[in-house]
Amino acid sequence: MDNRLYLVIPCYNEEEVLPETSARLKEKVLSLIKKGKIAPDSRIVFVNDGSRDRTWEIIRELHETDVIFSGINLSRNRGHQNALLAGLMTVKDHADMVISMDADLQDDINAIDEMVDKYLSGIDIVYGVRSSRAKDTFFKKATAEGFYKLMNSMGANTVFNHADYRLMSRRALEGLAEFGEVNLFLRGIVPMIGYPWDVVYYERGERFAGESKYPFGKMLSFAIEGITSLSTRPIRLITGLGFFVFLVSIGMLIYSLVRHFMGATIVGWTTLMVSVWAIGGLILLSLGVVGEYIGKIYLETKARPRFIIDQFLHEDA
Ligand code: UDP
Ligand code: MG
Numbered sequence: 001m002d003n004r005l006y007l008v009i010p011c012y013n014e015e016e017v018l019p020e021t022s023a024r025l026k027e028k029v030l031s032l033i034k035k036g037k038i039a040p041d042s043r044i045v046f047v048n049d050g051s052r053d054r055t056w057e058i059i060r061e062l063h064e065t066d067v068i069f070s071g072i073n074l075s076r077n078r079g080h081q082n083a084l085l086a087g088l089m090t091v092k093d094h095a096d097m098v099i100s101m102d103a104d105l106q107d108d109i110n111a112i113d114e115m116v117d118k119y120l121s122g123i124d125i126v127y128g129v130r131s132s133r134a135k136d137t138f139f140k141k142a143t144a145e146g147f148y149k150l151m152n153s154m155g156a157n158t159v160f161n162h163a164d165y166r167l168m169s170r171r172a173l174e175g176l177a178e179f180g181e182v183n184l185f186l187r188g189i190v191p192m193i194g195y196p197w198d199v200v201y202y203e204r205g206e207r208f209a210g211e212s213k214y215p216f217g218k219m220l221s222f223a224i225e226g227i228t229s230l231s232t233r234p235i236r237l238i239t240g241l242g243f244f245v246f247l248v249s250i251g252m253l254i255y256s257l258v259r260h261f262m263g264a265t266i267v268g269w270t271t272l273m274v275s276v277w278a279i280g281g282l283i284l285l286s287l288g289v290v291g292e293y294i295g296k297i298y299l300e301t302k303a304r305p306r307f308i309i310d311q312f313l314h315e316d317a
Contacts, residue, residue, distance in 0.1 A: 006095035010083035016210040047087040050077030086307035092173040107165040108202040115167040124195035128165035155231030183229035
């Protein structure tokens, strides 16, 4: 076995960080090669996710100056998850192990050493887990942690405080390739692959340049996407709620009949209004959830490609 390491980095409008990121990653990879832990033909692969700035040009220049850098250009912007998947699926036949990470290097690259060590000791999937979020703003921290809790309570089991910084062996990637779903939520799917896994802790830093490409709105839709593409628990909850409302309505029926025969019927306008609104709200909510899943079925039946690759700049050793 050769222990060829490939780093996969999705990039969306990252012209400000790429020069620095590429230099730091190259240094890291070279040091690992020197220590003999990874093969000399290891690679750093940037996936350009339809950036509107000079990102792809920079990646091309990097590849021309040094073959350690590879580039994948997507035909248009498909979002972080699809870009990452495109990268993983493209390199899986070239690499023995792949580490995915963000372009802004908020995830400490020194954790790579430990990930590789775990791989060498026979682990297939190594999750990078943030030991603290001291550098994140309060808002980002609260929303991000709320996000994990919401996901888990809704049946989408993910590793707490693990984003997409992880090492996967080739056979784990082959396992991932078997998941044919279009609405792919990597963080939830990867634990389903199985195989020996472990965790590496690291401190999450600040973005050293540029701004976040994950504003609150995107994060929220990411959470909804994650929950509805991984589990059907929301439907269960709705069913349970419907059952509960039905029980309450039986109670109400008995209660109003008793009141009627006692001759104490007062036309309760308030009760009526309240129940009309409550039931109306429940129906709307249920329709919304059901609609969400129907939307998913619709998209899955179309079996659209998850990404289309325009170009793959790469040189095998
Ligand atoms: N990204 C991407 N496509 C997008 C949005 C983001 O490939 O549509 C990449 C981005 O370039 C970065 C990673 O996803 O490498 C994470 O984005 P960011 O650092 O902005 O998110 P945050 O750390 O703020 O959650
Ligand atoms: Mg970031």
